Amino acid sequence: MSRHTSSRSCPPMIMLYDVPGRDVQPWVPNVWRIRFILNYKRLPYRTVWIEFPDVERELMRIGAPPSATRSDGRPVYTLPVIVDQTRNPHRPTILSNTNNIAEYLEQTYPARQVFPDGSRAMQSLFVHYIQEVFSQPLxxxxxxxxxxxxxxxxxxxxxxxxxxxxxLVGQQRELAWQAAKEQFDFLAMILDKNNGDGDGIVAMGEHLTYADFALCAVLIWIERMSAHDGWARVRTWNGGRWSRLWDRCRPYMEEL
Incomplete structure (x- = not known):
């Protein structure tokens, strides 16, 4: 099954809009959260690449809703966005905002759940923590x-x-990584409470969920942008926990 391609020759079931780096390699954490879900649920899709200067114009062109609104009332257009033509190719579902897309995919394609029954509220809190607290020192x-x-x-x-x-270089960089490590240490302490439940690596104790994908999306960002400095450090922290989580998520990291 072809998961994603930059070719426009074959109409896809789902299109995922993403921002390229110089080598068109996926790197944006919020987009990776959706890519993980699509791969995990085995949904055929392709990636549509948009450079940052073109995002607002292109999303307005396709009729994507804004992902947020500024204090002055102006709309904000950000990625990811999906266009799902599966149920009605002539009236596709177009969605923005990472969490909204995740909820939609789970409801529309319930096979291989990423929100097991009763976990939605706690996972939402976990993902909010990853985005608003855990990632800030990075x-x-x-x-x-x-x-x-x-x-x-x-x-x-x-x-x-x-x-x-x-x-950042030199001492500034070292201090920044130390601040990041404090967040990793805290999260490892919390996740260690799952020891004895499943493999002790994933957030829900046994099976991969949206929470794990949100965390691993940050690990991918580190690896893509700082493989020889950042990821070389992080993968060894907390007894190699983060490297083991990477390995658990690896089957759902397929790219071009």
Missing amino acids: LPILVPLSHHALPERTQAHFRAGQVPATV
Whole structure:
């Protein structure tokens, strides 16, 4: 089954909109959360690549809803977005916002659940923590690295709006990774409470769920942007827990 391709020759059942790096390699954490679900549920799809300067215009063109609204009432258009033509090719379902897409895919394609019965509220809290707390110390490290990994046209787009953040080096970088490690240590302590339930690696104790995909999406971001520095560190932290989680999720990391 062909999961995704940049070709437009074969109409897909589901299209996933994503932002390329220089080598068109998936790297955006929020998009990876949806890619994991699609792969896990074995749903045929293809990736449509859009560079950052084109996101708003293209999403408005296809009729995608905004993912959020600014304080002044202006809409915000971000990725991921999916276009699902499965049930009605002439009136496809178009969705934005990572969590909304995840809920839709689970409801529409219930086989191979990512939200086991009774887990939706707790998983939502877990994913909120990953995005709003756990990932924050990584931003000063990974955002500048991500900027430098973007196509030149996209880099120029961001330079026109603001001066990009400086890549951390030396002591600043070490302090940033230490702050990140504190979050990894805390999360490992919480997840260790599952010891004796399943394999002790995944959030729900036994089977992979949306919570694991949200966490592994962050690991992919680290590996793609800082393989020889960041991922080389993280994979050894907490007794290799994060490397083992990576291995559990690896079957659902298929790319082009």
